[in-house]
Amino acid sequence: MANKASEQRNRVQTALERVRHQIGLVLGAAAGAREMAEAELSRLMLEQEIVRIGMNHADAEQQTEWARHPAAHEVFASLGGVRNAFYTDWSTGPNALRELVAANAPGPAGRPPGEWLGRVGTNPGVTGPGLWRVGSATAAGRDISRTFDVAVPLLDESHLAITSAPKTRPVVDGIVQNLLMRVLSAFEPGAVKVHLWDVGQLTAILPDLYPLSRTSALSLYDPTRLEDLLDELAGHIRRIHATGMQAGHTSLRELRKATGQRVEPYRIAVLYGNGETLEPERARDLKRVASGALAAGICLILVDVPTAVSASIETLSLLDERRAVSSMTGSDLVVDLDPALPSGQVIRAAGRIAEALIAKQGGPRAFADLLPTELGQENSARELRASVGFYEGESVEVVIGDASPHALIGGPSGSGKTNFLYALLGSLAARYTPDELALYLLDFKEGVSFAGLAPGRKDASWLPHAKLVGVNVNTDREFGLALLRFLADELRRRSAAAKEHEVTNLADLREQDPGGHWPRIVAVIDEFQYLFAGRDQVTAQATQLLEDIARRGRSQGIHLVLASQDVAGIEAFWGKPAVFEQCTLRIAMPKARRVLAETNNAAVSAPKWHAVINHDSGVAHGNMLAHVPDSSSRNVFVNLQHQLWELYSGRFPRPRLFDGAHSPVLEQFPAYTELKPGSKPRALLGQSIDVTEAACGVELPRAPGRNVAVLGGATAEALSIMDSAARSLARQFEVGEVEFVLSCAIDACAPAVLELTERLRAEGHVATLADDLPATLTSVAESMSTSDVATKVLLLYGVDAALPALETKAVGQPKSGLDHLRTVLKQGPGHGVHAIGWWRSIARLKDTLGFGGTDDIGAWAALDVQGNELSPFAAGLVVHWSPRPGRALFFDRTTHSAPEVIIPFQRPDPDPAGGTP
Structure with a gap:
């Protein structure tokens, strides 16, 4: 028994010794690994510090401290090898960068000012340069072969934030002015608009650009009203976004490429701050604007505005009066800034751009300028477009379609409402054939505004697109009701056809039923408030029909254009806003009230012969001011009508003319002339007040x-x-x-x-x-x-x-x-x-x-x-x-x-x- 116990004790001791040995080996390995890791970390920290400070930028004391490090020799050797390899490979780098900038910053965007300053640009503004020069940089030392151009992206690409150094405000002004002149000189006049705001200046913002202030190319803002600028920019962003979304595009750049047209000008907003954080509300507004601005073709240049923006933005931070660092090149390279352009040359160049813009805008435009070069070439399947006026030489269009199905036009007597209607009708008729567009025209006031569009005693011509012309119907509200019934019947007919072909809109119906006759219908009712003048069945039925057509007409290509001197007193619509909500297209003539949104007073200050066009239910950001040329004077519209009448001669019937001021003549009435002996005699008593030229009779x-x-x-x-x-x-x-x-x-x-x-x-x-x-x-x-x-x-x-x-x-x-x-x-x-x-x-x-x-x-x-x-x-x-x-x-x-x-x-x-x- 004793021997057996001794044997067990020896085995346990042996096992314990073996465990102690293994633990010793593990602890020794761990200590060695830790020592190696600490050495590697120390080496990496040294390498990081040397890279951060730069081998050539460290002072003698720093160099001595680095040399004491155990891994100094290894690190310097490694970094030296990397640097030598880099500069060996970098031999072609500067030249590649120069070529890159030259390709992306052509002409005024990157060339020396002597080649472009003072010349008016020709780029129409569909696309623009991607980079804009601000200076140059050298990779290492002062070797000219290693110098390359430094440029920053603007416009569609990126915003720019500039941070000044002490006593560098003139330098900053020079940088901003250089960039603006490059941009303004690269595009044709009117393609770029500049907005300037300075928290510390009332009028002395880039004074060399002041010749542009007499045009729309340059706008200044009150230093205490930053919200005015931000609201305006936000309005542009919302309007452009809506326009792009309607066309299926996510940015203005995509829309320009798709249409091949500028559509909207570029906008550069320069905000000069003072280094202090903006008020919280303004800062939030600025962030919102910045996030959507680039997609809308709006670029921000922020000077000493420390607000962070959630959008693509490049930075330029000044070191002194000549040098800066840029996010485009990194903090290791110093940018030598281009000197400011000579003041006198900038003033003269700005003056020439302003003169060219004024010349381009020209004087008052004529009705003929609204018309296309070729008549009847447009397709109305998706929408109707019509040029109705001009703003600074550029055409202003009205769009009637699914997005803006119905229009509300308002203006007091003498404000030009009838003239605008003729401009709209003429522009539409010139662009679309009568197969594409059918017009139903009704004038409730005591006048004959539309009478000339139907054949008369003095002029046998008519507007081929017109299917119905009603004048002097101020006492015949039943005729307006008859028109609404006709439109409601046509709406039901089109809806039934759409259901049969399993489609939901006019464009798809026309595609599925090419043999059908499905023009877009535009019903113009001038002084439409007369429809609701009484508390009777006419008012009740007209209200119901008008609301139904306004809601459902858009998808079937039936559009209402409602015009009135005053829409404030239409009692029939109190509490029933359905019609006005559907009238997203609002046109306000000078001094018109309550046509646009309640807080939008743009029409109050609009000059004569102008109109405020708004596709956004009258909200202020949708305002477009348009000069409407004379379209209703003698022989102005008539010339177009004769041309169209001859072009479509014999193809389309004469319109139905209803003139409430004249009684029909029995001998000339179709229902009378078609009478002949028959089995059912019918006594004719009078003319029916209906869209069709029908008679009321009694069968006997x-x-x-x-x-x-x-x-x-x-x-x-x-x-x-x-x-x-x-x-x-x-x-x-x-x-x-x-x-x-x-x-x-x-x-x-x-x-x-x-x-x-x-x-x-x-x-x-x-x-x-x-x-x-x-x-x-x-x-x-x-x-x-x-x-x-x-x-x-x-x-x-x-x-x-x-x-x-x-x-x-x-x-x-x-x-x-x-x-x-x-x-x-x-x-x-x-x-x-x-x-x-x-x-x-x-x-x-x-x-x-x-x-x-x-x-x-x-x-x-x-x-x-x-x-x-x-x-x-x-x-x-x-x-x-x-x-x-x-x-x-x-x-x-x-x-x-x-x-x-x-x-x-x-x-x-x-x-x-x-x-x-």
């Missing part, structure tokens, strides 16, 4: 109740309705098929009745002028008992005046003339006998009908009769009608759900010689 079949009453004391209108009814019926019967019986109880109307009688006889019809109405009615009533009764039309003028005679019973007669009249009204239509009578009051008509009700009067036309008197004759409907001259309210119980307003035809005057015209 052999059916009960087919009699017509003319109601009211307006003699001229009553005679007209009676006349047109008789003459239209006469055209629908062969000679001998109809007999007209005329009776007049009003002496003043006797000549007119006699004239109509003679006219009917001249056409070969039997026309009897009854002197004894009771006897005539007795004869007609008795004749209806026979089976063979010819069609008779009784034309009874002034029935109310004949009532005393009709009520009198002849001796020995059981019935009076009134009894026979009631029999004729009740039974006559079934036998082909129809009465067309004129009663001058509703009460007299009721007396005539007696207790038999109103069913025997199947249709009526009311003149100067109040609407509340007409309800018994309109199937109990509440009739909204306020009489007005030259208009009648028409209702046919067999076809109408509600009465409609008509325009009686113009009754021909008798010939002075006694005949008929």
Whole structure:
């Protein structure tokens, strides 16, 4: 047992010794590794310090300290080898950099000033240099072969931050002025705009550039109002971003490349600070502007503005009056700054650029300058574009499409609103064919602004794009309602087609249905507020239709242009902003109010012959001021119209002209000229107030109740309705098929009745002028008992005046003339006998009908009769009608759900010689 225990103890001790040995080996290795690591770290720290300070820049004391380091020899040898290898490889470096700058900074961007200063640039501004020279640098020593140009990116590429050193403000001004003159001299006048703000200066900011201040190329800002500059820049960024996004681009540079046009000028904003941090709110605004500026073609040059920006930015930090370090070259290379350009030469060069810009802008532009070189070459599938004016020589366009579907135009009387509308219509018509654009034009004011666009007595031409022209409709709100109904019907038709082809917008519909006729429709309604002038059904229906078209019209290519002198008092839209919200395109004439956004007062100070164009719902950042040339004077628009009329001759029909100041002429009306003998005679009473040139008439079949009453004391209108009814019926019967019986109880109307009688006889019809109405009615009533009764039309003028005679019973007669009249009204239509009578009051008509009700009067036309008197004759409907001259309210119980307003035809005057015209 003892031996066994001793053996176990020996084995344990042996194992412990082995463990101690292994631990010793591990600890020794760790100590060695740590020592090696510490040595390597020390060597790396020495190398880092030498690189940071520079082998050639260390003083003697520093050099001695480095030499004491155990790894000094190894580090100096290594760095020396690297430096020698670098300079061996760098032999071509300066030349490569010079070539790089020359390629990216051509002309004024990088060349010596003697080659360009004082010359006006020609680059249109679609693209620009990528680099702009500020000085030079040498790689090592003063070897000229190792000197290269130093340039900084600007414009689309990067912002620039300059930090001054003590007493270097003149040097900084020189750097900034050199850069600005290089940029301004590289592009054509107007392609670059400079904005200057200095926290410490009111007017003495780069005074050599002051010749440019009389143009838009240079703008100065109040030192206490940095927010004005930042707000303006933010507005440009939002507007350009919206424009680019609509076109599918993320930056102005992409948009320029895609269109091949400058679209917007470059902008350079120079902000001079004083080294102090900006107020927190201004600093936040500056950061926001800087983050989106480059994509909008806006470059910031920040001088002693310590605010950090989250955008691409290069730095230039001055060491003294001649030298600086730049982020473009790194802190190890010192930049020798270019000297400031000679003051006198800069002033003269700036003056020449200003003169060239003024010359380019020219004087007032003409209407012809709005028009393209070739007519009808544009496609409207995606949108409509039209040049409507000029700003500093550059065209200002209006865009109507999905993004800005409807327009609101406002301006007081005499502000140029009509002139602007002609500029817009002319520019659109010149760019698009009538297959691409259809115009519906309505003018509610008492004038004929659009009348010349339809054929007239003096000028037979018309604007081929016009489908409808309505003028003098200030009292015919129903015509505006008719236009909205037409547009709503067209919207439904297009929506159905889009659904059938499984598309959602006009562009896709035209692509899927190339054989269809889908032009963009622009409906211009001048003084549109008249549509909502009353608290009645017209206002209610117009409001509903207008809101629906405004919401859904954009996708189907139906656009509204609403113009008004004042949009403040449209009560129908209080609490219903749908229409105005959809009118993202706002045009404000001088002194216009409440057209743009509430806080946007740009139009108040706009000069005459100008307009503020805004595609952003009137928000201030969307303002574009445009000079609108004379477009409405004599022969200005007409010349274009004649040119277009001849170009599209015979291809497009004449527009429908509705002139509320003139009554239609029956003989010239299509519904009358197309009449011919047929089985369903129809008496025409007047013109329908509708988009189509239609007539309102009453069919007179052999059916009960087919009699017509003319109601009211307006003699001229009553005679007209009676006349047109008789003459239209006469055209629908062969000679001998109809007999007209005329009776007049009003002496003043006797000549007119006699004239109509003679006219009917001249056409070969039997026309009897009854002197004894009771006897005539007795004869007609008795004749209806026979089976063979010819069609008779009784034309009874002034029935109310004949009532005393009709009520009198002849001796020995059981019935009076009134009894026979009631029999004729009740039974006559079934036998082909129809009465067309004129009663001058509703009460007299009721007396005539007696207790038999109103069913025997199947249709009526009311003149100067109040609407509340007409309800018994309109199937109990509440009739909204306020009489007005030259208009009648028409209702046919067999076809109408509600009465409609008509325009009686113009009754021909008798010939002075006694005949008929």
